[in-house]
Amino acid sequence: MTGPTTAPAGIDDPSFLADQHRHYARLRQSPGPRRVRNPQGLEYWLVTRHDEARTVLLDTRFSKDPQRASDALSAAGYGVSGAGSFFLPLVNSDPPDHTRLRRLVAGAFTPRRVAALAPAVERLTHELLDAMAEPDASPAAEGGPVDLMTALAFPLPVLVISELIGVPHGNRGALLAWASRMLTVTGSGATPGPAERTRRLHRWFAALVAAKRPRVRTDVPADEQPDLLSALVAAQARDQGLGDDELISLLVLLLLAGHETTTGMVGNAVDTLLRHPDQLALLRRRPELTASAVDELLRYETSLARTTLRVATQDVELAGVVIPAGAIVSVALAAANRDPEVFPRPDRLDITRARGPHLAFGHGIHFCLGAPLARLQTETVLTTLFGRYPHLEHADPDQPQAWRPIGDMRSLLTLPVRLGPRPPTRPGSGRPAAHPADPA
Numbered sequence: 001m002t003g004p005t006t007a008p009a010g011i012d013d014p015s016f017l018a019d020q021h022r023h024y025a026r027l028r029q030s031p032g033p034r035r036v037r038n039p040q041g042l043e044y045w046l047v048t049r050h051d052e053a054r055t056v057l058l059d060t061r062f063s064k065d066p067q068r069a070s071d072a073l074s075a076a077g078y079g080v081s082g083a084g085s086f087f088l089p090l091v092n093s094d095p096p097d098h099t100r101l102r103r104l105v106a107g108a109f110t111p112r113r114v115a116a117l118a119p120a121v122e123r124l125t126h127e128l129l130d131a132m133a134e135p136d137a138s139p140a141a142e143g144g145p146v147d148l149m150t151a152l153a154f155p156l157p158v159l160v161i162s163e164l165i166g167v168p169h170g171n172r173g174a175l176l177a178w179a180s181r182m183l184t185v186t187g188s189g190a191t192p193g194p195a196e197r198t199r200r201l202h203r204w205f206a207a208l209v210a211a212k213r214p215r216v217r218t219d220v221p222a223d224e225q226p227d228l229l230s231a232l233v234a235a236q237a238r239d240q241g242l243g244d245d246e247l248i249s250l251l252v253l254l255l256l257a258g259h260e261t262t263t264g265m266v267g268n269a270v271d272t273l274l275r276h277p278d279q280l281a282l283l284r285r286r287p288e289l290t291a292s293a294v295d296e297l298l299r300y301e302t303s304l305a306r307t308t309l310r311v312a313t314q315d316v317e318l319a320g321v322v323i324p325a326g327a328i329v330s331v332a333l334a335a336a337n338r339d340p341e342v343f344p345r346p347d348r349l350d351i352t353r354a355r356g357p358h359l360a361f362g363h364g365i366h367f368c369l370g371a372p373l374a375r376l377q378t379e380t381v382l383t384t385l386f387g388r389y390p391h392l393e394h395a396d397p398d399q400p401q402a403w404r405p406i407g408d409m410r411s412l413l414t415l416p417v418r419l420g421p422r423p424p425t426r427p428g429s430g431r432p433a434a435h436p437a438d439p440a
Contacts, residue, residue, distance in 0.1 A: 011036040011046070012407030018400070020305065020410070021347065024048055024335035032321035033329070038407065042076055044309065044328035048335035050342045050359070052319055056331050057363040062310040064092045064366070072311045072328050090253055091366065092308060098365060104235055104242060105250060105369060108164055108228040114372045120163045121156075121377055125384045128152050132419065145395035148415040149267050152381065154180070157262040160377060161255055166227025167208065178204055179259060198252060205251040209233065209244070228254075254370075262374045264303025264404075264411030266381050269294065271401070271415055272301050273382070274394055276349045283351060284386065293351035294378050298337075299358035300349050305334040305410040307362065333359045334410060391420025 016023050027034050033045040033052070047056050056062050069092065090101045107113070132151050158179045162172045178201065209229070216230045218237035225231040232250065236242045273280040273293075283293050310329045315322055323329060337358045338346035361368035368374070386392060395416035402413040 012038050012405075014405070017403045017405065017407065020334060021338060024332055024338070027332075028335050028339065031319035033318055033323060042073075042328070044076075044330055045323050046306075046330055046332055047318070048332045048339075049319070050336040050339035050357075053331045053333070053336040053359055054357075054363055055318065056310065056329060057307070057359070057366070059316070060094075061313050061316050062329055063094055063313050064098075064308070064310055065094045066092055068311040068313070069309060069328075072309075072326055075326065076328065090250060091257060095365070100241060101246065101250065102365075102369065104222075104232060105228070105254075107223050107231060109369050109372055110223075111372065114376055117160065117163060117373065118376060118380075121160055121380045122384065124156060124159045124163075125152075125377075125380050128156060129384065129388055145416040145418055148270060148417050149263070149412055150414070152385070153263045153266040153270075153415070156266065156377060156381070157259040158255070160262075160373070161258055164228055164373070165251060165254065166212070166229045171208065175204070175255075179255065198256075201252045201255065202248055205248045206244075209248060209251075257368075258370045258373070260409060260411070261303045261368075262370075262377055264409060265298065265374055265378050267412045267415050268301040268303055268410065269297040269378050269382060270385065270417075271412060272297055272349060273386075274392070274417070279349050279351050280386070283382070284390070287383065289351050290379050290383060291375075292353070292355065293382065294375055295355050295358070296349060296351050296353050297378070298360035299343065299353075299356065300337070301410060302334050302337055302358075302360040303410050304360065304362075304408065305332065306408040307331045307333060307366075308408070330408075331359075333362070389419045393418055393420065 011023075027036075027046065028048040031049060031052070033047045035043060036046045037043045047053050090098060090105065093101065128151060132146050155176055158176050159172065161167075162175055167175055212229055213233050216225075216233040216237070218234045220234060222231040222235055225234055229251070232242065232247050236244075236247055273283065279293070283289055307330055310331075312323045312325055312327045312329060314325045317323075337343070337360060340346050343353075343356055343358075361371040361374075395418050399416070404411045404413050
């Protein structure tokens with residue numbers, strides 16, 4: 001079979017985003033990739049079944065080389081500016097460049113490094129929750145609704161990434177402000193486009209690197225450096241082929257990729273549990289299920305609905321369908337994670353489900369390096385938030401979910417909640433305390 005399995009179909013319009021899982025289930029009914037068209041008119045091949053998704057993510061015939069991407073997008077009549085983060089390094093590169101860049105960054109996400117960040121993640125989470133409960137500081141202090149996306153899910157990953165990179169404390173407020181302006185969280189037309197936000201972040205990080213460089217001891221090995229930025233500057237000084245543009249682009253990538261996906265992950269996890277009170281009650285009774293719950297929440301409502309684009313370097317047959325050389329391909333991770341051939345009763349949230357091969361963090365050489373840190377943040381939020389506010393609830397349970405209008409991301413625009421009765425003070429801090437879970 002050489003043609004598309006279906007006529008070009010619309011994708012990412014408001015009705016699709018509002019009910020994506022139903023639409024993905026329809027696309028998944030027949031084997032093989034489908035031709036789809038996004039609202040900007042770009043046609044590409046979409047892979048929705050789990051086995052086929054794993055195949056594409058592992059197959060070197062599907063390239064992430066930026067020049068191939070540029071050529072494919074131009075051939076499709078689609079401007080490069082519409083590609084968003086397609087041309088950031090590491091995420092969008094093939095070996096050997098990908099191998100070299102990944103090796104430079106991998107040291108920041110070792111189990112030891114992530115474990116060392118755990119106290120900071122817990123502290124930052126408590127501080128953000130403290131701010132929500134400050135008298136006269138927010139509607140929540142008076143029992144009114146608070147938007148958890150704005151108050152917690154958005155700022156937490158930026159602050160954690162600041163810790164990881166080694167952004168000086170005096171600059172962290174600026175980075176949070178930049179992120180608030182640069183990253184699309186409202187869907188309004190006032191937010192700069194992907195190309196402009198990337199340029200501005202490049203300039204901000206370039207100034208940060210210039211200020212950091214004179215203070216880095218280049219004779220200290222990378223794994224002994226105090227933070228990722230110091231490790232990268234030291235590696236550059238030792239002539240590991242890392243240019244200034246690549247170094248700065250890696251920092252931009254960590255903010256854009258690590259922040260956007262984790263913000264969505266945290267918001268989706270809290271929202272999903274509130275919509276499944278039986279599973280939330282089970283988690284409160286059995287906190288040892290937290291890691292399992294996060295794994296299931298990742299599968300059920302992954303924040304990265306689709307991968308960035310790949311380009312077929314030659315004709316490739318997949319489940320009887322031939323994807324022609326030069327064609328653009330994307331993998332629908334959200335669809336693959338609900339494939340009934342792999343996950344029994346996939347539309348049911350079950351935090352006791354045996355850990356399955358979900359693809360929320362991708363697969364193969366592009367498996368997300370930051371997965372352990374993202375898991376840590378989500379686990380910390382669930383433990384801390386539902387511990388301190390056992391009566392947390394949606395401010396308006398009947399209000400439809402407002403999803404961010406970007407199809408490859410699955411992230412809420414807002415998550416209005418009521419915190420419930422103000423908890424007692426945390427001993428020795430003057431701050432609200434972690435509240436014991438409700439009895440079963």
